[in-house]
Amino acid sequence: MPTACSVFGKVKQITGYTLDGEPLEGQITIFQLTPGTHLRPHTGTANDRLTMHLGLIIPDGVHIRV
Numbered sequence: 001m002p003t004a005c006s007v008f009g010k011v012k013q014i015t016g017y018t019l020d021g022e023p024l025e026g027q028i029t030i031f032q033l034t035p036g037t038h039l040r041p042h043t044g045t046a047n048d049r050l051t052m053h054l055g056l057i058i059p060d061g062v063h064i065r066v
Contacts, residue, residue, distance in 0.1 A: 001030075004056060041065070 009015055014026030033039075044051035053064060 004030075035059075 008028055011026075013024065014028065016024050018024060055062070055064070
């Protein structure tokens with residue numbers, strides 16, 4: 001996690017400011033999934049936000065469908 005947080009902290013779209021100098025309200029949510037977890041296909045809650053899934057530790061045989 002310290003490495004992931006240090007990388008995320010450098011992304012201006014998460015921690016930066018608007019052209020008017022107002023702080024951006026970026027958000028990162030981290031979930032730890034147990035082995036054998038299956039997520040149903042889903043979409044984000046808003047059309048003005050980029051939703052990403054990033055595996056930090058990926059065992060053999062795991063895949064993601066986009």
